Each structure stands twice: as structure tokens, then as C-alpha cells.
Amino acid sequence: MDSGLLFNLTTIVYFAAMVLFFAYIASKSEKVALTATLTSLGGFLIQTTAIGLRWYESYQIPGQDGRAPMTNLYESVVFFAWSILLIYLLIDWKYKQRTIGAFVLPIALFTMLWAQLDSRYMHSGIDPLVPALQSNWLTYHVVTCFLGYAGFAVAFGVSVMYLLKIGKEEKHQGKEPMGGILGLFPTTRILDDLNYRAIMIGFPLLTLGIITGAAWANYAWGTYWSWDPKETWSLIVWFIYAAFIHARFTRGWVGRRAAWLSIFGFAATIFCYLGVNLVLSGLHSYGGS
């Protein structure tokens, strides 16, 4: 049994969970919803094992010192999927809004599929680490950033649900609850609140991620901030979500605008995570991939 096999299994289980969430929306059966959540949890546990196993495997390679599996694009994409599931499961456990899974699982599944199938950018070998990356700061920095990204990913999924629902809800007349798929969604008030809560999880984590990155840069190069494109984009993302949080205190910025700001913020997050590496140039080259 190696980690690669378990990652394949993870992808399959996430696919199954997504199908189950869709089935739940179609069937409205609470049993199906519970199965979907448990399947997600199962996939998450398999992926946790796989990441742990890959970590272990890195110690078994002759001549290498072992390291946390977060050092190239493949490993980071896999870790991103894991982070999304972690934040999603926490929010599901706390707020029990099962339909959200149908909008979050596809993000995680797409991420895993990309890691598994794209041979152009993805390289699943455990390569030796350049000296600059040999630091415990790597783990702190990556974990905090990705959990932050994952919070924003969940907020994005919830915002999409909000925008899908709000239009229909405004047109909907009468007191009886809305029917159809949208009727199954949490109310727009809850969706708006969940959007805020997911960002409240993501924002402090992103802040910590930027700080640990700065601390590491200072420890390795003597500069905590150098306006490198990756750094700058992380700050851009930080500015957008800071604006989001302050917008909550102003009338007129809840609801639709907040949902759009969240979607806009997630687009910036994805550009910060991937666009900078694939389009721009700079320090964070993911080990040259």
C-alpha cells in the first residue's frame, strides 16, 4: 500500500460523496444526506492517512531527510483538497446544513482530479528538497495559508448558493416554503451568515499564513517583506477580505454584495495560489515545477 494508491481512492470517495450530495438534493432524503456526509468524512480520513503515509515515505528514501508533504505543486493541491474537507466538515458539524456539501465537494473533487490527472504541472515523485525549503517554518506557513484558503473556498460555495437562491426567493410569493431544489437550501439569511462565518475562519488563518511566511523569509533571507508577487497577492487577498469584514458593519453591504465580494475574494485567492506561479514569476516556484 502506498500513498499514491490512497490518493486515488480519496478521489473516488470524494466523487461518490459528491454524487450522494446531488442525490440528496434530488431525493430530499435525510438518509442520503447523512450517507453523503459520512462518505465525505471517510474520504477525509483516507486522505489524512495518505498524507501521513507520504510523510513517512519521505523518510524512507535513501539520502533524504524527510519532510512534510507540502513542497511542490502536486502536494500543495492535494493538501488544498484536504484543507477544504477539514473546514467543510467543521462547518457541517457545527451548522448541519447538508446541502452545502453539494457546492463544496465539487471544489475538492476537482482539485484532487487535477492533482491526479494533469501530468504537465503535476509531479507526484518525492524529490529532494532545496536547502531554502528545509525549515519547520514551511509546515507552519503552508498549513495556515491553506486552511485560510479552504475557509474562503467554503465561503465561495455558500455565496454561489446564496446568489442562486436570492433571485428566486425575491420573486417567490406567498407564505408556504419554497419548493424544488432551492427550497432545500438553507435560508438566504443562514447562507449570508455562513458566508461571514467561513470568512471569519479563513481570515485569521490567512493573517497567520502571511505572518509565518514573513517570519520565515526574515529567518532565511533577512527580509520579512519584499513585495514579491506571491506576497503581494496574499496581501491583495487580505485587503479584499478585510474590506468584506468591515462591509458587514455597514448597511447595504450584506446579502448580494457580500456574496459577490466573497466570490471576488476567492478568485483572488486562486490567483494568489496558482496564477502567480503559473502566470507570474517569483520566489514561490513550487520547487521548479
Next chain:
Amino acid sequence: MTEKSKSFADQIWDFLCSLKLTIILLLLLALTSIIGTVLQQNAPASEYIREYGQSNYELFKNLQFIDMYHSFWFIGILALFSVNLICCSIKNFPRVWKFVTDPMLVASSGILKGSANKAEYTSKESTQLIIERISPLLKKEFGKPTVTDKDGKTYLFAQKGIYSRFGAYVTHLSILIIMAGAIIGNVWGYKAYVNIVEGTEVDKVMSRSGQGQVPLGFTVRCDDFDVSYYPNSNRPKDYNSDLVVLEDGKEILRKRIEVNDPLTYKGITFYQSSYGPAGNAFFKVKATDNKSGETIDVKANQNQTIQLPGGYTFAVTNFTENDRNFGPAMQLRVNTPDGKSGAPFVVWQNFPEFDAKRAGTFSFALLGFEQPQFTGLQVAKDPGVNVVWLGCFLMVFGSLSAFFFSHKRIWVCLEEDGKKTKIAVAANAHRNQPGFSLAFDDLQQKLESCIKNESQKKEG
């Protein structure tokens, strides 16, 4: 006239305090920051001209896009952002500070009647006994209650998490502290680099911001530089330098630095950053005079003529890392005192006794082949860095307390009415009201059983 100018000043004040300005500035900072990630910063003029043309280059230069994060307009936005932060805090802080200096110990009837979380009980027990019964619960759930008698009624007040009201201010302050730290570093610190050849020392470093050589105030020597590679590859695994700090010729500090593990002395930090070959490789050669048995050790560059006793000279003319599987070998030539050049011969490092069999005037042994290296160090002095870390710590601490904690308060009003005591309870939280409502429902039941003094029995 005065009234009009005052209202204008008020308008400016309101503008500087406004949340709208905050949101606009945050989004403006986000938007403008993109420029510097798309357009390469601080590149030579020729590169911009080649890529964008002369006229565009002039435009970029005039708009200060070439070093935009230090441009007047970007710093201007940051300054306005700071002013907004400060004004906003000045405006709101006194109101929040009042919660500390002047807590509402006596619940108004508005709070008791209008609060979203309220409860009423009646009891036959005396006020004093009820206070004794519910105080431990209030202390556990909120904090030590304050008892106030007023107008024949007795009031209890307890609170917790008041610090969370300050979370936002701490976060705002932290941004200003980080900016202050950055300014301190820029004014009193510097970034520099230096290359030290193994075995040599430096007391100056080269500034990165064009201030030329910066004296360190002490001397740094590099005793040795090493690079190790991953097995069967040319990827470096580690590189490190043995650095020695000297003051007045005396050794003060010694450290083997590597990437991600620098050396700091007197606020100046040396970071391992690069390396490279310095000068020519040399051979360590041992020459033995076969008549006298006298030996000499010399360092010889390739093709350098080296003196030997009695007017002889020799030179290393060639070298290979591996000669026919016998390992490293050098080719030499010995010249007689009258200038005649002898035939070249080979000496293998792995067979140091072998050359004696040649029976020449001298026999040679190759002790080693070395390429001197220089170690490339980044040098930084940043007296503001700890201020920045303080700011970062406050930012995390402040935002967590602002986001995840809330100021919760509870008021109890006890009124003796004949033989009964009327008890009114109200509570609120300044954030996350739905969550607090759930907690209050739970608290209500606990209060009831406390008043009836039956909690122990129930739980037991």
C-alpha cells in the same frame, strides 16, 4: 461664518472616520497592488523600453510604476488608510472604554423588559439567600457579580469577555505598529551582501540600496565553506559556512551557518545565500628530496612554477579526477637548475609512496586538490523587526478576540414584594446573539434550579 467652517471641519472629520472610506481604501489598495505584480519592479530602464517602448516607459516612470510600492501615491494611500484607522478609533474608543470605567451595575427597566434574553422568577426565600444561591453560578458562567442596592431593590451585575470589545482596536493598533516597525527598519537598518573567500575576512559589506560599502564595526572571517549534494545528483542538499566574528583581532563568536540558520551579532545578521568558486584550484603537493630526506609541503596552482631546494623547480601541468580507475592524478614536470625541462610523469593521489620508485632527484605525492570557494552572504540590520513581530502578535491576538469572543453581560434585579421575592434576569452579548440565546436558554434552567436550591439533587 464660524459655524460654516466648523461644519466643514466636521465633514472632513466624518469623512476620515467613515467606514465607507475604509472599505474604499482597502479595495483601492488591493486593486493598485496588482500593478507591481504584473509590471516587473526596479528593472533596468532598457528592459522596460525593450518590452513596452520608450513612450510607455516614460509614462510608467512618471506614474512611479517602476517602484510603485514606494511611490508617493501608494504611500499616500497607506497614509490615508492609517489616518482613517486612527480617526475611527479615536471616535469610537471612548464609548467602548466606558464599558470598563463605568459598567452598568444597575439594570435599567429598559434592559430588564426589552432585552432579547430575559427571564423572571418568584421565590419565597429572602433576597440575601437568593444572592447566596445564584452567586456561584453567575461567577462560574460570567464573573464575580457586583451587588448594588438602589431604591429598595438589589441588583447583581456580572460580565465576561470585555476584552473582546477591544479586539478591533488592538488589531487596528497592530497595523500601525507594523508600519512603524517597517519605517524604523527602513531608516535605521540596511540590507547588504558580501562574498567572503574561504580563509579570508571582511569588515565591510555592500549595500543593496546604493549606499556603497557599509562598515560592520567588527570583522567576519569565513574559515571553511562546504556544500553537500543529494546522492547521485547535482542538487545541493546543504551548504554551510564556518563564520568567526572578531573584534580587535579577538575571536568573539563562532557559528556554522546554513540556509535557514543565520548568525546574528550586534543586531547584524548574516544569512547563507549563495556560493561559488573563488580563484584557481590548487594542489597540495608533498615533495621529498631523495638525498637528504627533507620534505616540503606546497600549494601549487596548475602550471605555476614552484621552487624546490637546490635550484630545482616543478610545475603541475595536468590533472584528472580519475585516471584509469586509479583515482585522482596529476601530471608534473621537474626542471633542473640549468633550466632543462624533464619528461612529464604522473602521480596518483591514492598511491603516495609510488613516486619514490621513479628514482628522480625528488619524489612527489599528491595530498589533495582543492577549489577555494567564496560564500555569498546576505547581511541585514533591521532594528524595526521586533516591532513588526509585536505588531503581528497583536494582530493575531486582536483579530481572534474580536472574531471569536464576545462581551457577555448579565443583570439580576431582586425585589422583595411582601413575602415573595421577584427576580428579573436579563443578559446580552455584543456579538453572536443567536449562539448566546441558546446558551441563555440553558442558563435559565440552571438559574431556576439554583433559586430552588435543587441543582445538586438533580445532577446527582
